[in-house]
Amino acid sequence: MRVPLSWLREYVDLPAEVSGRELAEKLIPIGFEVETVHSSGAGLSGPLVVGHVLEIEELTGFKKPIRFCQVDVGAENGGVRGIVCGARNFKAGDKVVAALPGAVLPGDFKIAARKTYDHVSDGMICSARELGLGDDHSGIIVLPSDVPVGADAIELLGIRDEVLDIAVTTDRGYCLSMRGMARETAIAYGLTLRDPALLDTPAPTGNGFPVTLADPTGCDRFVARAVRGIDPLATTPLWMQRRIQLAGMRPISLIVDITNYVMLEIGQPLHGYDLHRLTGGITVRRAAPGEKLTTLDDVERTLHPEDLLITDGSGPIGLAGVMGGASTEVHEGTVDVLIEAAHFAPATIARTARRHKLPSEASRRFERAVDPNAAAAAAQRAVDLLVLLGHGEADPEVTVASTQPHPPAPIAIDAELPGRVAGVAYERAAVVRRLQEVGCSVEGTDVLSVTPPTWRPDLTDPNDLAEEVIRLEGYDRIPSRLPTAPRGRGLTLRQRLHRRVGRSLADAGYVEVLNYPFVGKAELDAMGIPETDARRSALTVVNPISDEQPQLRTTLLPGLFATLRRNVGRGFPDVALFETGLVYQPRPGASAPPRLPVDRRPTDEELAALESALPDQPRHVAAVLTGTWERSGWWGEGRAANWADAVEAARTVAAACGAELTVDQEQYEPWHPGRCAVLSLDERIVGYAGELHPKVLEQLGLPPRTCAMELNLDALVPETEVHVRGPRVSGFPVAAIDVALVVSREVPAADVESALVAGAGPLLESVRLFDVYEGDRIEAGSKSLAFSLRLRAADRTLKADEVAAVRDAAVASAARHTDAVLRG
Amino acid sequence: MSAPNKSYDPVEVEVLKPEAVEKARDEALAAIAAAADLDALHEAEIAHAKDRSPLALANREIGALPPAAKADAGKRVGQARAAVSRAVAERRAELAAERDARVLVEESVDVTLPWDRAPRGGRHPLTTLTERIAEVFGALGWEVNEGPEVEAEWMNFDALNIGRDHPARSPQDTFFIDTPGYDPDVDDGRDALILRTQTSPLQIRSMLTRKPPLHMVSIGRTFRTDALDATHTPVFNQIEGLVVDEGIGMADLKGTLDYFVQEMFGAGLTSRLRPNYFPFTEPSAELDMQCFVCHGSSVGDPDNPCRTCSSEGWIELGGCGVVNPRVLVSVGIDPERYSGFAFGIGLERTLMFRHGIADMHDIVEGDVRFTLPFGVEI
Numbered sequence A: 001m002r003v004p005l006s007w008l009r010e011y012v013d014l015p016a017e018v019s020g021r022e023l024a025e026k027l028i029p030i031g032f033e034v035e036t037v038h039s040s041g042a043g044l045s046g047p048l049v050v051g052h053v054l055e056i057e058e059l060t061g062f063k064k065p066i067r068f069c070q071v072d073v074g075a076e077n078g079g080v081r082g083i084v085c086g087a088r089n090f091k092a093g094d095k096v097v098a099a100l101p102g103a104v105l106p107g108d109f110k111i112a113a114r115k116t117y118d119h120v121s122d123g124m125i126c127s128a129r130e131l132g133l134g135d136d137h138s139g140i141i142v143l144p145s146d147v148p149v150g151a152d153a154i155e156l157l158g159i160r161d162e163v164l165d166i167a168v169t170t171d172r173g174y175c176l177s178m179r180g181m182a183r184e185t186a187i188a189y190g191l192t193l194r195d196p197a198l199l200d201t202p203a204p205t206g207n208g209f210p211v212t213l214a215d216p217t218g219c220d221r222f223v224a225r226a227v228r229g230i231d232p233l234a235t236t237p238l239w240m241q242r243r244i245q246l247a248g249m250r251p252i253s254l255i256v257d258i259t260n261y262v263m264l265e266i267g268q269p270l271h272g273y274d275l276h277r278l279t280g281g282i283t284v285r286r287a288a289p290g291e292k293l294t295t296l297d298d299v300e301r302t303l304h305p306e307d308l309l310i311t312d313g314s315g316p317i318g319l320a321g322v323m324g325g326a327s328t329e330v331h332e333g334t335v336d337v338l339i340e341a342a343h344f345a346p347a348t349i350a351r352t353a354r355r356h357k358l359p360s361e362a363s364r365r366f367e368r369a370v371d372p373n374a375a376a377a378a379a380q381r382a383v384d385l386l387v388l389l390g391h392g393e394a395d396p397e398v399t400v401a402s403t404q405p406h407p408p409a410p411i412a413i414d415a416e417l418p419g420r421v422a423g424v425a426y427e428r429a430a431v432v433r434r435l436q437e438v439g440c441s442v443e444g445t446d447v448l449s450v451t452p453p454t455w456r457p458d459l460t461d462p463n464d465l466a467e468e469v470i471r472l473e474g475y476d477r478i479p480s481r482l483p484t485a486p487r488g489r490g491l492t493l494r495q496r497l498h499r500r501v502g503r504s505l506a507d508a509g510y511v512e513v514l515n516y517p518f519v520g521k522a523e524l525d526a527m528g529i530p531e532t533d534a535r536r537s538a539l540t541v542v543n544p545i546s547d548e549q550p551q552l553r554t555t556l557l558p559g560l561f562a563t564l565r566r567n568v569g570r571g572f573p574d575v576a577l578f579e580t581g582l583v584y585q586p587r588p589g590a591s592a593p594p595r596l597p598v599d600r601r602p603t604d605e606e607l608a609a610l611e612s613a614l615p616d617q618p619r620h621v622a623a624v625l626t627g628t629w630e631r632s633g634w635w636g637e638g639r640a641a642n643w644a645d646a647v648e649a650a651r652t653v654a655a656a657c658g659a660e661l662t663v664d665q666e667q668y669e670p671w672h673p674g675r676c677a678v679l680s681l682d683e684r685i686v687g688y689a690g691e692l693h694p695k696v697l698e699q700l701g702l703p704p705r706t707c708a709m710e711l712n713l714d715a716l717v718p719e720t721e722v723h724v725r726g727p728r729v730s731g732f733p734v735a736a737i738d739v740a741l742v743v744s745r746e747v748p749a750a751d752v753e754s755a756l757v758a759g760a761g762p763l764l765e766s767v768r769l770f771d772v773y774e775g776d777r778i779e780a781g782s783k784s785l786a787f788s789l790r791l792r793a794a795d796r797t798l799k800a801d802e803v804a805a806v807r808d809a810a811v812a813s814a815a816r817h818t819d820a821v822l823r824g
Numbered sequence B: 001m002s003a004p005n006k007s008y009d010p011v012e013v014e015v016l017k018p019e020a021v022e023k024a025r026d027e028a029l030a031a032i033a034a035a036a037d038l039d040a041l042h043e044a045e046i047a048h049a050k051d052r053s054p055l056a057l058a059n060r061e062i063g064a065l066p067p068a069a070k071a072d073a074g075k076r077v078g079q080a081r082a083a084v085s086r087a088v089a090e091r092r093a094e095l096a097a098e099r100d101a102r103v104l105v106e107e108s109v110d111v112t113l114p115w116d117r118a119p120r121g122g123r124h125p126l127t128t129l130t131e132r133i134a135e136v137f138g139a140l141g142w143e144v145n146e147g148p149e150v151e152a153e154w155m156n157f158d159a160l161n162i163g164r165d166h167p168a169r170s171p172q173d174t175f176f177i178d179t180p181g182y183d184p185d186v187d188d189g190r191d192a193l194i195l196r197t198q199t200s201p202l203q204i205r206s207m208l209t210r211k212p213p214l215h216m217v218s219i220g221r222t223f224r225t226d227a228l229d230a231t232h233t234p235v236f237n238q239i240e241g242l243v244v245d246e247g248i249g250m251a252d253l254k255g256t257l258d259y260f261v262q263e264m265f266g267a268g269l270t271s272r273l274r275p276n277y278f279p280f281t282e283p284s285a286e287l288d289m290q291c292f293v294c295h296g297s298s299v300g301d302p303d304n305p306c307r308t309c310s311s312e313g314w315i316e317l318g319g320c321g322v323v324n325p326r327v328l329v330s331v332g333i334d335p336e337r338y339s340g341f342a343f344g345i346g347l348e349r350t351l352m353f354r355h356g357i358a359d360m361h362d363i364v365e366g367d368v369r370f371t372l373p374f375g376v377e378i
């Protein structure tokens, strides 16, 4: 809402020295976000006066027609002056705005007497745009004939003003009007308000324009007033144009301007119909399926059965509260007009405006609720202005179609509630006074019975009233006191592990990224994921940011691939990234969630039904890495990132969770079929790691040998905390032995190792694979695995024969399970 | 070696003559002093101080002396040998020190050489900022909540007193999921799934399952259909606080917010509340904090503008208010007995002004150059 200060002063006697900025400082603390205070006319200084064009000499011989005018600017301003002007929309005898030498127009445009087109121009005749009064550059301003010659035009045109641009919150629809903002201003300054809606309105007469309310829930009040014989040549007075402009709208024609002006003033949107274009009476009803209406903007719209319509004998003539129809529009020749001031249901108007993408000044107000009692006053105000400015004559008949009015219900509120809500002790008298200031009627003593005014339908609950008291008493009066919580549980195990996982990966050299969860089919295609794969079954966003990525991720990899590609593309060939975040897995057979009640706690069954509609949303962790893992440098050669780093990243995550993964060979997209590890925990698959398939890398535009891992992090988090048992450390000497075993190339090293462990028994302290050999010193198709075993007893020094026995048992076990042969 | 012989004349034992002992001693001392390095000293030691040295050999002859001469000869030889081994030890210490000094110099390296063999990693500042804030409230005994990002409309809207016609519920603002069994044009008591637009559903979930007193923060990702630009992102992070207990009012909210801004931005800062409107709180307020850079000194001082607060003196942090009693009703908490407050803060915005980040793109793009400087904690 744009509020011109000069207009506001019409309803509140603000001290003359109050500036827009000062007013803003008063309004902000009571809930009005003043976005800007615009000083109009700030860059302009006079002399700027009313001139009377006495004579026009048409100059010829120039590229465009030019006029040399004799303009009387009043004796006190030097009398008649010669002024050169290029505009042609005025004639001798017109009154115009003349900027005299010494004046400065917006844009630091200094006016001086100067020679041009062979004549001395002793000033300038101004257009609205040159004065900063809007974009209208159709010509210079022609003033009404009755303005006095020589008068100060800055004053006359209201050029100097301040406009507050206020972001009105959605609950305060009444403040989308001068009436509402004047009320708040009056409260802020403790002044009295002259309510522009306090007008004498005539009682309805029986024989007014026929209006039928066929849908009382959509429209419960419709005031119709006719004014006839309006002078089609009558124009909107400058002051009204100026106010409409300052309020952010455009002056159009007298009738339209008057309806807009009254809307801005009182907050009640009005609509004017050309009486001669109406066919029979008006009926307000919902649209029939398939019905059509061409609105004022000349767009034919197909209507929805929920749309509320104004109709006459010809059919729909307006989308109620949103936009009028083209067929009954007022026009240049309109002389008889019917004014509509109606009250529509906010939700209906909101839906229609949204459905047809037609936000309008009217719908904006109706959506936020309009004072139902303002309709008659607004209609009266419009009628008065049409009579006064358009020289029309008001019909004596008055139509007020109205269903049973619902007066606001009184709210019972403990007089101490505002104090409790704020944490401040307010005087009871202050509570009552504040409620009265906003327009409530208040009765009672300890428990108050408060009836809100009709323009405050947002006041329905005791807390709403408490807010009015607290904001007017000032939020700055609220003290600061820190509430004490009972003993907390701290972070949950899951939360602590998530932190630890992130830290571990960062310590291991990975950089965390947070990708959007949106993916598209193309990305899954590029990853070579089969159509039947569970990762293809994804939720789809109806209104995605990008049509390329309408789905929600089932894996973190696509986002990581894109971010990796971005980093590589920006000149970083050696990158290791990780992400933790949710993936979304629709539950087969899940249905839409039920809409639960809000007037009570839903039952556990109702809540369970809602939960079952949600997808599974486990937290995953994934990493990608490419390029060099260890750099080369003065210390020697580095090495490239490889599949083993990816598996190690998974192990790092598991270790942070206190879990140990089992690693097996597997084939799984998008990994290299020979370099993919499946990772399990307690026989349950929890993820994959390894080098990516070369074809996938090519498709994704990623460097060769890029590696990745992904784990279901939730699956790694134990249900309850596991307490590690502290081992008793043996002080007896260690017996270290090495064994080299030759196995077939296909045999996983992990199998050989676990066979050794099983065979070695309890004396084995640790085992470590320290070398793998494939080559011509052993049989083709086989490999040699060299393990170092450390044996130790808790209670004695091991003897040579004991050590040999353990070694033989371990080797025998490996031979049994993996056909391993001790290398000679 | 000779057996004791009474008739033996000590003077006749050449090596035990005082002059001979002195000579052997002096020769030994000279050789030791002349040893140039530890190897030479070792040789000198063998020649003059060990078993086959003249003094050692002389020592053996003492037994052959008559008893009356033994004591004197033993004393002289013993003193000489002691002087020699002392000289060896001293010289060895000298030479070792010399050697050490030389070798350590020779072994010195250029310690300014880089060791960037394995590059460092880092955590995203949004993650670490979230953790930091969680710690700030954890210190008050509050709990930290997380939960589903795909939500039912009821959890995100209805339960929070956001009516069916609220503009935020339109596809212009909210991401809707294609939900089987849901038809927007048929009102059969079913809703759609959505991507949560705020973390408030987590508060609803907590209030549904637990009894007051409740003190908690809810954190996580939220979604709105804004396009990515310098200050907006469709996927962003929120932190919301909620307290429900007996006798809770706006003063408790103010106290909590003051605590928060002091913990996160510095001692002595305060918060400010300005009336606003949210359906889930009543009264509602806009939450500002005093500018932690200029403390308000830039206001009205065009010569010292503040970029952090645009010389307003205050920085907008988020929204807050007293929990609307209707919300308590919808989760089954008695509004006559309990009241609460809630606040919500955007983490991206907080990160941006706390760390001077000018463009949202840097936060969302995942460029390692942006993330690495933040390390693993913020």
Ligand SMILES: [Zn+2]
Pocket: B291, B292, B293, B294, B295, B296, B298, B306, B307, B308, B309, B310, B311, B312, B313
């Ligand atoms: Zn500042």
